[in-house]
Amino acid sequence: MYLNLDKKELHQHIYRTISYDRLIELFQTKQNTLVKPQLWEDTFENFILKTKLKNGAGEQIEYDVNNRMYGQCWTLEKSSDAMWRIYSSKKDGLRIRTTIDQLLDSLCLATIDKNQCEHCVGKVEYLSETKLLRRARDTFTQHGEITFGGLFKSLLLKRRAFKHENEIRLIFCDWAKDAGESNLFKYEVDPHELITQIMIDPRVSYEEFKKIEINIR
Incomplete structure (x- = not known):
């Protein structure tokens, strides 16, 4: 989706800044890692999944789906000093590149035998807090019902202050019996x-650059 x-x-390129250790882990384990949205830092993240609802009879509805959702954030920004400073504060980060369709295809292929799952990739919308709350109300029906499309769209909303991040998000929902026990969801992938490209933090010294270059060849 x-x-x-x-x-x-x-087919657009998307980028993600990760640590050197995380890159090595990706290539050694051949696993991509998604995390629960509840671990994302912004206090407004995941706000719809945290919402307590009542049905027509006034009974509170509990949503187990909050524990079954996993995501990963990428960006459309090819080069951004702000992104390097945020995600590579110790100047030890590397920027990896893929495309939107390649990212979703990697997850779909890895979970092709799983019947109880849904996945999507989407572009984040950046809204004012007022519009975010309004969108939250519009997401659910009067009986507290919501579609998978609605759930996924709720994780593609973020405050306008983060607009510079220009995010693309990969989202996965696992309905398997034992799903949700871990904060991480790992799937097999060919790195x-x-x-398709690895870029070393441009702020590192030449000596450090050469060390990293040799190790990742």
């Missing part, structure tokens, strides 16, 4: 197929 994206955008 693609959300907030046109067909012509699916050499998924990652």
